[in-house]
Amino acid sequence: MMTLQTEDYSSLKRKLILRDSLTFLSLLLVTIVLFLMTFFLFRSFTSHRQELAQRWSARGQAALNAGHPDQAIVALRTALSYAPGQRSCELLLAQALGDAGHTEESFNYFLGLWETQPGDGFINLSLGRLAAKKNDIQAAINYYRASIFGTWQGDGVLRRREVRLELSQYFIAHHDLSSARTELLITGGNAPEDVPLSLTLAQLLEKAQTPHDALTYYRKVLAQEPKNQIALQAAARLEYDSGHFDEAHRLIEQTMREQETSPSTPEAITPRYEEMLEDSTRILELAPLKKLPNNERVTRILQARALAKKRFATCSTQLSVASGLSSPLKDLAAKWTSKAATASRAALLNDPTQQDSTMQLVFDTETQTSRICGPPTGDDALLLQLAKFPKAMEP
Amino acid sequence: MEDQTAMAETEPVAPITLREDMIARIAPGREERVFLLLSIFIGVVSGLLVVSFRMAIEWLSVLLLGSSPYPHQPRLLYIPAAAGLVIAVLTRYVFPKVRGSGINQTKAALYISNGYISFRTVIGKFLLSALAIGSGHSLGPEDPSLQIGAGVASLISRRFGMSKEKLRIFAPIGAAAGLAAAFNAPISAILFVIEEVIGQWSAAVLGSIVLSAVASVVVARSFWGAQPMFRIPVIDLRDSRELLAYAALGVVGGFASLLFARCLSYLRPKLRSQPQWSQLLQPAVAGLLVGAIGYFGLVQVMGAGYEAIDQAMHAQFAWKMLLLLALFKIIATTLSFSSGTPGGMFAPTLFIGAMLGAAVGTFEKIYFPHLTGTIGSYALVGMGVLFAAFLRAPLTSVFMVLEVSGNYSIVLPVILANTIAYLISRVLQPIPILEQFTHQDGLNLPSMEELREESNLHLEDAMQPFTVPVLQGSETIADTLNSLAQYEDLKSIPIFLVHCSDGLWYTAKREELEALAANQPEEQDATTTTPPAATLAGHLGPERTPVLFPDQPLSSALPHFQRWPLLPITNRAIRGSLEGTVTLQDVLNRYQKH
Structure with missing residues (x-):
């Protein structure tokens, strides 16, 4: 066993400390x-x-813009392998996956991105679109709504409006018309006076089966652009369909005039409009409007009564030969024996109430016979149109 | 034996015995202090090397295979083949110890070469593994990182002239640091090293392992960032019935791991038994075949495959494609690994698991759409399943998934699926694959699974009811002699137990008591008072037999038999209450029965 002297011990200890210090230092x-x-x-x-990531990301973006989502996927995946977690690339890749038809993958990818940014407007919109593709209606609506209330980079107001319009279209496609109308009216309420937007709103409101609201927006368009062919035609059609034949007539005439003055207008007049113009012209000739002089009004009432009586007679004959008169026709027959059916011109001239009763008999006759004996033609058909909106053209 | 030398490194003989001895005498607490500080340095240096290693792999990959490899590129065929040839030549002539994954090599260093891993091996492992993985061989970087870490630890600790015992312990410390940095998961790395390298929990080394693993992860994260290796999808388990689906994944994973292990255990020895010249060509042929898999469409199986794992997690493959990828990854990895190309098994295992998990998840999504789990959660559980079944590290597999996902809600599916897969693998493949590799290499390293499951014997297993006479230490010598006189066959009793007044025991030999009697005066004057030292305990002195309890390891009794022929075993709850006794013969008998 080795023994160490005190001096040796101290010297060795110093050496050891020095050695350890030097080793640690090195x-x-x-x-x-x-x-x-x-x-x-x-x-x-x-x-x-980063260079590689940028290069591949640019390639991906270009492929996506060129409509080659499959190439974009490869490029963007490569870009992401060099710049993992790069937001713009991830969003593009998710988008490319969706464009390439990989709905489930795209949805999952966006869902992963949504986890970190649940309030992002674009991600929610994309998820909404993908959920819509997957036919998950409630999820789609939820994501669309989250997108509307989410954050957007740049013009958020415009983006939100576009999403709301898209959501309305989605509602219309799924026959939820009241929700669609609500979204469209909110959009319209917040929208500036803009012709294309008003036109879009009007068209969507028409699809949502709210012609009155649609007409309001077509009128807005015409107030700003009186010669707008789309608005003129659509407004004319809506006016016609809602019984405002005078307004419809005016609008169709204006449309045709505009068409003649600028034949390059893309919206050509269809035969339907020509027919509408003819019908509305004839309706305006037939309609016993209250604003007409009394004499003229009574003449028209008598003309309408004669037409209706003839229609009733034809229908009654047709039906009695087949199976006897039905109950509504019997009621109608009873009405044709009333004073309204027999009142003379002089009586009508002196009695405005009798005029109304006679016209009511005409309208009832046209309505009932159309139900029982099929749709009428000619002036009877026009009287039936008038019968649907008896007071539409009255002030 | 050639294979053995290829794995276990021979420690160079250095005249350090005297120095060690002297240092221990000059500065007795030095090793402990240096040990902890060095653990941090090992962690930092390992972390830096692993960061560089990963960089090297990616750089080589871009350089050799292009920035975006895709099928039908001719380079996919010739680059892995050419790299294989270079690797084979360098492995044969320059770095002969770098074959294999690195786990068994680290174990060999720990158990055979006193923790010695040469600098050349570290460099070789770094370069050749990076070249192999970067050129598209189907291998992973984690296991080489583990060996690089262990090599760094060995290198640094040798410079400090540490004792052999400490030098040996440094290897797992460095291994944990290397793995933690490569995997960005310190807990899993620590657990893996304990489960697979050391085999047992050891308080002596745990603190240092934790320190080095944390230090290396801090370094790695300062470069790569703290984000996990994969983008983790939404994980949600709403309905406990869905556990059945995860159980199915456990079954699939168990059988897949069996197939993978069988392929490796068949092909590896076959290739290693081929003539030397053909072994030079094996990595090239393996590279050509792996490249062919990539060339004809499955580029994802080349290299480590992390990007494909990420894509699988995000439902970007159809289930048939996922199964195809899993199958071809098994083939590719078997070829690459069996050919002796250096590289790890971690990443391929995770790849196969993720593909199988995503395949099961996609299948279940299609045919059982009411199940709520995302495909990503199945992929994640699948990774754990293969890890548990193939590498036989069940605890690490659970923590790995938790650590990688950062989501505790996945714990139930992971435990269930991993347990099923682990049990299937255990039943059908009793010897773990890593152990098979050591056997194939002609080594006899301890089986970690056996070590873990070894039932330790305790004192209660050898304890016998006490039959020896008990004397009270508080009695006077005279009273003791009277008590002894009651025993007619005193000469036949070799040992007595003395219960001392402090509650402790003293095992007295008959000779000691006879000596007491001999020293006692013949007649004692009745009027003289007995001094207090005249008690038996007083005469026996302050020494007592060690306090032992029934639940202590049986081996804890062995050091005391030199002094004490019989050891009393006492109750932990009641001080001094005797439960039984053990003798050396009892202990030996028990060990022989075991």
Whole structure:
């Protein structure tokens, strides 16, 4: 066994401490050198990766814009392998997946992005669209709504409006017309006086089966652009369908005039409009409007009564030969024996109430016979149109 | 044996015995202090090397295979083949110890070469593994990182002239650091090293392992960022019935791991038994075949495959494609690994697991659409399943999934699926694959699974009811002699137990008591008072037999038999209450029965 003297002991201990200190120092230096080397290599490595990521991302973007989502997917995946977590690339990839028809993958990808940014308008919109594709109606609506209330970069107001319009279209497609109308009216309420937007709103409101609201927006368009062919035609059609034949007539005439003055207008007049013009002209000739002079009004009432009586007689004959008169026709027959059916011109001239009763008999006759004996033709058909909106043209 | 030398490194003989001895005498607490500080340095240096290793792989990959490899590129065929040839030549002539994954090599260093891993091996492992993975061989970077970490630890600790015992312990510390940095998951790395390298929980080394793993992860994260390796999808388990689907995944994973292990255990020894010249060509042929898989469509199986795992997690493959990828990854990895190309098994295992998990998830989504789990959660559980079944590290597999996902709600599916897969693998493949590799290499490293499951014997297993006479230490010598006189066959009793007044015991030999009697005066004057030291305990002195309890390891009794022929075992709850006794013969008998 070796024995150590005190001096040896101290000297050895000092040597040991010195040796350990030097070893630690050299280890520290080696670590620092290694760190610096790794640091500089890593910087170069990172910049090279960023370069590659940018290159592939640009390729992906270009492929996506060119309508080649499959190529875009490959490029964007490569870009993401060099710049993992790069938001713009991830969004593009998710979009490309959706465009390429990989709905489930795209949905999952967007869902992953949504996890980190649940309030992002674009992500919610994309999820809404994908959920709609997957026919998950409630999820689609929820995501669309989240998108409307979400955050948008740039023009948020415009984006939100577009999403709301898209949601309305989705509602219309799923026959939820009242929800669609609500969304459209909110959009319209917040929208500026803009012709294309008003036109879109009007068209969508028409699809949502709210012609009155649609007409309001077509009128807005015409107030700003009186010669707008689309608005003129659509407004004319709606006016006609709602019994405002005088307004419809005016609008169709205006449309045709505009068409003649600028034949390059893309919206050509269809035969339906020509028919509408003819019908509305004839209706305006037939209609016993209250604004007409009394004499003229009574003449028209008598003309209408004669037409209706003839129609009733034809229908009665047709039916009695077949199976005898039905109950509604019997009621009608009873009415044709009343005073309204027999009142003379002089009586009508002196009695405005009798005029109304006679016209009511005409309308009832046209309505009932159309139900029992089929749709009428000629003037009877026009009287039936008038019967649907008896007071539409009255002030 | 050639294979053995290829794995276990021979420690160079250094005249350090005297120095060690002297240092221990000069500065007795030095090793412990240096040990902790060095663990941090090992962690930092390992972290830096692993960051560089990963960089090297990616750089080589871009350089060799292009920035976006896609099928039908001719380079997919010739690059892995050419790289294989270079690797084979360098492995044969420059870096002969770098074959394999690195796990068994680290174990060999720990159990055979006193923790010694040469600098050359570290460099070789770094370069050749990076070249192999970067050129598209189907291998992973984690296991080589583990060996690089262990090599760094060995290198640093040797410079400090540590004792052999400490040098040995440094290897797993570095291994944990390397793995933690590669995997960005310190807990899993620590658990894996304990489960697979050390085999047992050891308080002596745990603190240092934790320190080095944390230090390396801090370094790695300062470069790569703190984000997990994969983008983790939404994980939600709403209905416990869905556990059945995960159980099915466990079954699929168990059988897949069996197939993978069988392929490896068949092909590896076959290729290693071929003539030397053909072994030079094996990595090239393997590279050509793996490249062919990529060339004809499955580029995803080339390299580590993390991007494909990420894509599988986000439902970007159809289930048939996922199954195809899993199958071809098994084939590709078997070829690459069996050919002796250096590289790890972690990443391929995770790849196969993720593909199978996503396939099961996609299948269930199609045919059982009411199940709520995302495909990503199945992929994640699948990774854990393969890890548990193939690498036989069930605890690590659970924590790995939790750590990677950062989501605790997945714990039930993971535990269930992993347990099923692990049990299937255990029943059908009793010897774990890593152990098979060591056997194939002609080594006899301890089986970690056996170590884990070894039932330790306790004192209660050898304890016998006490039959020896008990004397009270508080009695006077005279009273003791009277008590002894009651025993007619005193000469036949070799040992007595003395119960001392402090509650402790003293095992007295008959000779000691006879000596007491001999020293006692013949007649004692009745009028003289007995001094207090005249009690038996007083005469026996302050020494007592060690306090032992029934639940202590049986081996804890062994050091005391040199002094004490019989050891009393006492109750933990009641001080001094005797439960039984053990003798050396009892202990030996129990060990022989075990």
